[in-house]
Amino acid sequence: MTATGEPILEAEGLVKHYPLTRGVLFKKEIGAVRAVDGVDFALGRGETLGIVGESGCGKSTVARLLCSLERPTAGSIRFKGEDITRLSGRALKAVRRNIQMVFQDPYTSLNPRMTVGDIVGEPYEIHPEAAPRGDRRRRVRELLDVVGLDPDYVNRYPHQFSGGQRQRIGIARGLALRPEVIVADEPVSALDVSVQAQVINLLARLQTEFDLSYVFIAHDLSIVRHISDRVAVMYLGRIVETGRDAEIYDHPTHPYTQALLSAVPVPDPGARERRERIILGGDVPSPTDIPSGCRFRTRCWKARERCAREVPALAVPEVFAKGGGPTAHDSACHFAEERRVVPPEDPGGPEAPQATVNGNGPG
Ligand SMILES: Nc1ncnc2c1ncn2[C@@H]1O[C@H](COP(=O)(O)OP(=O)(O)OP(=O)(O)O)[C@@H](O)[C@H]1O
Ligand code: SF4
Ligand SMILES: [Mg+2]
Numbered sequence: 202m203t204a205t206g207e208p209i210l211e212a213e214g215l216v217k218h219y220p221l222t223r224g225v226l227f228k229k230e231i232g233a234v235r236a237v238d239g240v241d242f243a244l245g246r247g248e249t250l251g252i253v254g255e256s257g258c259g260k261s262t263v264a265r266l267l268c269s270l271e272r273p274t275a276g277s278i279r280f281k282g283e284d285i286t287r288l289s290g291r292a293l294k295a296v297r298r299n300i301q302m303v304f305q306d307p308y309t310s311l312n313p314r315m316t317v318g319d320i321v322g323e324p325y326e327i328h329p330e331a332a333p334r335g336d337r338r339r340r341v342r343e344l345l346d347v348v349g350l351d352p353d354y355v356n357r358y359p360h361q362f363s364g365g366q367r368q369r370i371g372i373a374r375g376l377a378l379r380p381e382v383i384v385a386d387e388p389v390s391a392l393d394v395s396v397q398a399q400v401i402n403l404l405a406r407l408q409t410e411f412d413l414s415y416v417f418i419a420h421d422l423s424i425v426r427h428i429s430d431r432v433a434v435m436y437l438g439r440i441v442e443t444g445r446d447a448e449i450y451d452h453p454t455h456p457y458t459q460a461l462l463s464a465v466p467v468p469d470p471g472a473r474e475r476r477e478r479i480i481l482g483g484d485v486p487s488p489t490d491i492p493s494g495c496r497f498r499t500r501c502w503k504a505r506e507r508c509a510r511e512v513p514a515l516a517v518p519e520v521f522a523k524g525g526g527p528t529a530h531d532s533a534c535h536f537a538e539e540r541r542v543v544p545p546e547d548p549g550g551p552e553a554p555q556a557t558v559n560g561n562g563p564g
Pocket of ligand 2: 457495504
């Protein structure tokens with residue numbers, strides 16, 4: 202689905218730092234985990250924004266901030282133009298109703314001692330105004346039907362369902378309050394590949410049916426491609442590249458995105474052979490000790506002196522700004538250049554080289 206009109210959800214300068222303490226009785230703050238370190242984006246109504254990045258880059262923290270489950274250290278979140286960052290009491294509750302989360306792990310996110318009917322209907326206990334008591338059972342059955350489960354399953358328990366079915370239960374619960382935004386934190390990562398597509402198709406159908414806007418989080422670029430209108434790539438608490446779906450997949454300009462794309466599974470065997478593999482050296486630095494300048498520089502094969510000195514802004518790089526076209530999208534790199542990691546057609550050229558990384562690989 203494509204976005205229309207005003208953004209429904211916006212993040213501006215979003216920061217979440219967790220204090221790092223030492224000592225048991227007298228806790229002393231010795232630093233901070235910079236889980237989210239300056240994130241900006243706008244989600245259009247009816248749009249899906251995919252957020253992708255390696256484990257620990259801050260995706261779930263962003264999700265919790267967007268759903269007002271935690272307060273940011275700095276920055277703001279706007280819902281339909283209204284700043285919701287510092288709401289409390291009834292106003293906060295009303296916003297929470299409108300922005301719902303679907304969690305990653307359908308095995309642990311459902312209470313094993315509750316029936317499916319009680320799980321899906323639980324949001325009505327927290328927000329009794331959303332549905333009259335006498336009507337809740339009917340609504341729960343309807344929700345099960347909507348997500349493709351037999352409404353007669355209401356009295357069963359989570360362990361009687363497969364992983365994909367459990368995720369459908371989680372989605373039904375997410376829909377109970379008729380939210381306008383759903384933040385889905387790796388909703389298919391724990392599922393078999395064959396089931397992933399079914400759940401993604403279900404989410405796509407529900408988006409149209411319920412007029413939903415999605416933030417869809419994944420660690421793998423291949424998963425978000427089918428559902429996202431736009432994609433944001435995160436590294437160590439920040440977005441490093443963002444643009445429309447085709448801009449990111451077919452015309453990436455940030456080295457980190459190029460490395461992530463080079464690891465994506467390619468179904469076409471011909472393309473797979475020609476695909477360039479970029480293997481990143483070193484580990485992701487700790488979010489308690491983020492490198493100066495460009496935070497990706499310790500793993501970037503193109504890093505130069507300027508990269509240690511200057512933080513690259515997330516903006517359209519100057520070299521691409523004039524020409525317009527698909528490379529003219531935001532990329533936080535001083536030396537951004539297009540590199541098509543997966544060639545679309547057989548170029549008839551020599552086999553792609555294998556890139557090595559950390560200072561000596563091809564650029
Ligand atoms: N409550 C907390 N206290 C301290 N550190 C935290 C807390 N929550 C998250 N972190 C740290 O913040 C960083 C980002 O975590 P987050 O869970 O947001 O990453 P993620 O991208 O969702 O990772 P994954 O792909 O593994 O789910 C990690 O280093 C994590 O250890
Ligand atoms: S700014 Fe420098 S270190 Fe960062 S991604 Fe670009 S080239 Fe690499
Ligand atoms: Mg996570």
